[in-house]
Amino acid sequence: MLKLALLAMGSFPFHADEAVVGLMARHILQGRWPAFFYGQAYMGSLDASLVALAFRLIGESVGAIRAVQILLYGGTILTTVWLARSVSANPALPIVAGTLMAVPTVNVTLYTTVSLGGYGEALLIGNLLLLLGLKASRPPQRIWLFAVWAGLAGLGFWGFGLTLVYSVPSGILLIRTLGRLPGRQALGRAALMIGCGLAGAWPWIWSVGTRGAAAFVSELMGSAIVGSSPAALLPYLGAHALNFLLFGSTVMFGLRPPWEIRWLAWPLLPVAVVFWLAALGLAAGVLWRDRPLNSTRWLLAGVAVCVVLGFWLTPFGADPSGRYFLPLAVPLAICGAELVVWLGRQTSVSLAVAGLAGVVGFNLWGTVDSALRNPPGISTQFGPDTVINAEDVRALIPALETLGEQRGYTNYWVAYPLAFLSGEQLIFVPQLPYHRDLRYTPRDDRYPPYNGMVESSQRVAYITSLQPELDRAIRAGLIENGVSWRETTLGALRIFYHLSDRVSPARLELPADGPPPG
Numbered sequence: 026m027l028k029l030a031l032l033a034m035g036s037f038p039f040h041a042d043e044a045v046v047g048l049m050a051r052h053i054l055q056g057r058w059p060a061f062f063y064g065q066a067y068m069g070s071l072d073a074s075l076v077a078l079a080f081r082l083i084g085e086s087v088g089a090i091r092a093v094q095i096l097l098y099g100g101t102i103l104t105t106v107w108l109a110r111s112v113s114a115n116p117a118l119p120i121v122a123g124t125l126m127a128v129p130t131v132n133v134t135l136y137t138t139v140s141l142g143g144y145g146e147a148l149l150i151g152n153l154l155l156l157l158g159l160k161a162s163r164p165p166q167r168i169w170l171f172a173v174w175a176g177l178a179g180l181g182f183w184g185f186g187l188t189l190v191y192s193v194p195s196g197i198l199l200i201r202t203l204g205r206l207p208g209r210q211a212l213g214r215a216a217l218m219i220g221c222g223l224a225g226a227w228p229w230i231w232s233v234g235t236r237g238a239a240a241f242v243s244e245l246m247g248s249a250i251v252g253s254s255p256a257a258l259l260p261y262l263g264a265h266a267l268n269f270l271l272f273g274s275t276v277m278f279g280l281r282p283p284w285e286i287r288w289l290a291w292p293l294l295p296v297a298v299v300f301w302l303a304a305l306g307l308a309a310g311v312l313w314r315d316r317p318l319n320s321t322r323w324l325l326a327g328v329a330v331c332v333v334l335g336f337w338l339t340p341f342g343a344d345p346s347g348r349y350f351l352p353l354a355v356p357l358a359i360c361g362a363e364l365v366v367w368l369g370r371q372t373s374v375s376l377a378v379a380g381l382a383g384v385v386g387f388n389l390w391g392t393v394d395s396a397l398r399n400p401p402g403i404s405t406q407f408g409p410d411t412v413i414n415a416e417d418v419r420a421l422i423p424a425l426e427t428l429g430e431q432r433g434y435t436n437y438w439v440a441y442p443l444a445f446l447s448g449e450q451l452i453f454v455p456q457l458p459y460h461r462d463l464r465y466t467p468r469d470d471r472y473p474p475y476n477g478m479v480e481s482s483q484r485v486a487y488i489t490s491l492q493p494e495l496d497r498a499i500r501a502g503l504i505e506n507g508v509s510w511r512e513t514t515l516g517a518l519r520i521f522y523h524l525s526d527r528v529s530p531a532r533l534e535l536p537a538d539g540p541p542p543g
Contacts, residue, residue: 179225194327502533
């Protein structure tokens, strides 16, 4: 209900990454199934395949993309409740954990409502991996549980490598379980797991076999943002630690929105800080004294350790936006629930209810406050250069039709929403920079077939997002090539149209390459 209310308010701008998912889903229904997210080699097309199913059932729309995410997150809440039940027999614990997941921080609300290609699937698959691992580790260790876990681990690895933070700790638990079984049983289950894991990951394996492993492995390890951190080891580790402690933690606990430095719901902020510090302290103490060992608590701790180490040691630590901390939402919700139950048992039910109400109220206040500040709304865009008003892009469709322009060049944040919303009638390839300093990376140009459509067009237009330096460069290039043109503005966008000759960005000598956006 919270997500539906926020969507009704128009709180989530439709952005380019989400448009790419929608375009992929449309192409899947047309018989063109890609193994990976367009322009990337580390995120599979699982999300786009699910969106394609939604398109088939309820029609193509932005709402259908978000409906998939809402259903996935509903599954994540339900499986979190199941995980909490395995922590303790206290009936309040799963209810409180589910409540904390139902009204989460702004960061969790954002990435489980809009699609970036696989975060919703990663959270649900991760919870299922933990539940299956726990079930398989307990007598009678049914063989089908090992098979389903392995198949799901392989599927998750292809869908999004982030699921490794779940499959590593739960896989270790299963290996320990196999070590306690008789030899033939252990070997049989191990062989079955290998086969099912390979079957689940077959799109990844097929792609590696046909295109080589280098690109897939390097992107899985964060090659897309290599260079954003210091080169020397100690400064590299220090920068990532700072990103985690200063920027990551404040997003993780909902103290600020991921797209800007601004405190949220500041009257309740001290309540949230004290609550989460107390929850983490209680969780650490429980783990220290955990005898006999509670497998669920240790699995959740393993997830947290994998997230922190992955962020600290890999290039992904240069991105403190908050998306890579999503797997911590479930361990935190269960830690918070344990604190509420402990308060109710050790102090008073009133204090426990007040603590829960304070944190849920803090999350809700911060979310609504972010939703009402629109633009930017609850946004995945962080740099000011990437913030394009979604309504301006929608208004482009009738404007370009009136001007008689259907093909041309623009930047990443305009190109793909325009293509999706226009039913791919308006194709403008992202070969222009969106950074004010005119940095550009060819990675922005994600779908090569569009290039052929633009190159075969007899006329092209240019669309920029009010970038004075780029506008001047385009004008200078047109003059240099003896091309006349007209131009107009539409909100925060500028359109160069009715060019007397077809010219490409290369002929205008516009930036064609550069470092990836930081």
